[in-house]
Amino acid sequence: MNTEEHEMNYYFYLENYSLFFEKEGHFFVYNTCNGRWADCLARPDLRSLFTPFLKGINYAVSLSDETIAACQLRSFIDDVREAFSGDLIPAGDATVAPFLFPSLLDFRCENKKLDKKERELGHEVYNNLKEISFFLHPRIVPEYGVFLPEQIFYSKEPAPIVEGWQQVYRPFLQQLTISWKGILHIWCKNCNKKMWHSLWEEFDTVPAFKIVHTGVESLPPSLDELLNKDNYSYEVYVTDDSDEECINKWLLLQSQTDIELLFHRLISSEKEWENASEWTGRKQIDNVCLLPYYNGENRLFFEEHIYVKENDILFEVIKKKDIFARKMFNTNYFGKLFLFPDGQLYAHPADDSLGRISEVSLAEMVHKELSEGRSWFLIRDQKPCVSCRYQWICPSPSDLERVLDRPNLCYLKN
Ligand code: SF4
Numbered sequence: 001m002n003t004e005e006h007e008m009n010y011y012f013y014l015e016n017y018s019l020f021f022e023k024e025g026h027f028f029v030y031n032t033c034n035g036r037w038a039d040c041l042a043r044p045d046l047r048s049l050f051t052p053f054l055k056g057i058n059y060a061v062s063l064s065d066e067t068i069a070a071c072q073l074r075s076f077i078d079d080v081r082e083a084f085s086g087d088l089i090p091a092g093d094a095t096v097a098p099f100l101f102p103s104l105l106d107f108r109c110e111n112k113k114l115d116k117k118e119r120e121l122g123h124e125v126y127n128n129l130k131e132i133s134f135f136l137h138p139r140i141v142p143e144y145g146v147f148l149p150e151q152i153f154y155s156k157e158p159a160p161i162v163e164g165w166q167q168v169y170r171p172f173l174q175q176l177t178i179s180w181k182g183i184l185h186i187w188c189k190n191c192n193k194k195m196w197h198s199l200w201e202e203f204d205t206v207p208a209f210k211i212v213h214t215g216v217e218s219l220p221p222s223l224d225e226l227l228n229k230d231n232y233s234y235e236v237y238v239t240d241d242s243d244e245e246c247i248n249k250w251l252l253l254q255s256q257t258d259i260e261l262l263f264h265r266l267i268s269s270e271k272e273w274e275n276a277s278e279w280t281g282r283k284q285i286d287n288v289c290l291l292p293y294y295n296g297e298n299r300l301f302f303e304e305h306i307y308v309k310e311n312d313i314l315f316e317v318i319k320k321k322d323i324f325a326r327k328m329f330n331t332n333y334f335g336k337l338f339l340f341p342d343g344q345l346y347a348h349p350a351d352d353s354l355g356r357i358s359e360v361s362l363a364e365m366v367h368k369e370l371s372e373g374r375s376w377f378l379i380r381d382q383k384p385c386v387s388c389r390y391q392w393i394c395p396s397p398s399d400l401e402r403v404l405d406r407p408n409l410c411y412l413k414n
Pocket of ligand 1 (some may be wrong): 313380384385386388389390391392394407408409410411412413
């Protein structure tokens, strides 16, 4: 190397849509625009060099030809450049790197607000509340220990409707004023004509948008009444045993009224999966969501068909804002509450109750979940995900992980 080359200085910088982190003994650069990766061994000499990246102080460092050669950085820099995640540019005589904003999210201000002893449980708390589910059925925990709403529709047993649910929910619904912009979910498996009227009578009083989750046999009483309900949509649960005639009637209703309708097809085995695929093709229904269902006995089905492989994870490009969101809270659960006719309110139906709505105010219960709760903040910060490079690339923990009692549904780590 001649003297001129020896004195050459560069800035090595990362684009602000790239993320730099250390996992599994490597430094990684992930490009949140194209999903491409670059990595190198996390050797001690590189750790001190990349301290500004690691600590989120600056996304630019000064490098010289000598350092690049000594630290064997050339191929890593080439990989970063090829992935459009950063660049190496001549710095002339300058020795101090310019400042480039690292990709950081500071959620501490929001958390500090919650720590204030004199905090007010005022209207601001409702800003965090996005969706509330009302069940007309009791919360019956199955033998394998985790209640999930779709259980009501999978079970062949009739789901009893709890007498007097109206009296329990009415005072609560009155709290959901016009300024609350969330969504109400109403869960009722077997709605007969009387129940549809009762349901509409109670929930019409709330201006929020409503989604009725119901069994396929629960056809609404009349077309005219359905046409009057423009702030409702319907999610209908279908199993292998569902009555084909009823499905056809729902489809007819949809074509006659333009109602928003989504079918959930519950699947608990390979055979049901095949039947569901054949069914959607034959009916040419595009508003179907296939919903894997754990019935306490079909763990193998999940292991063979639902667990993800590395290629599944790499397939999708994850945006920076989604990665930040997954670092801070559970994107499946945040802002959701579940209410049962015994008056118990839950941040997730599989967790402990936040309290009884007749005894504790809604604002206090939302605050309790924000400050102490684990459902809304159930993130991948436990083993084995905490040491995995895909910790924040993978979606937030979901219901399936809860029912299967595993922290990860993948083949990457045991
Ligand atoms: S689920 Fe956890 S262990 Fe599996 S790939 Fe995602 S982060 Fe890694």
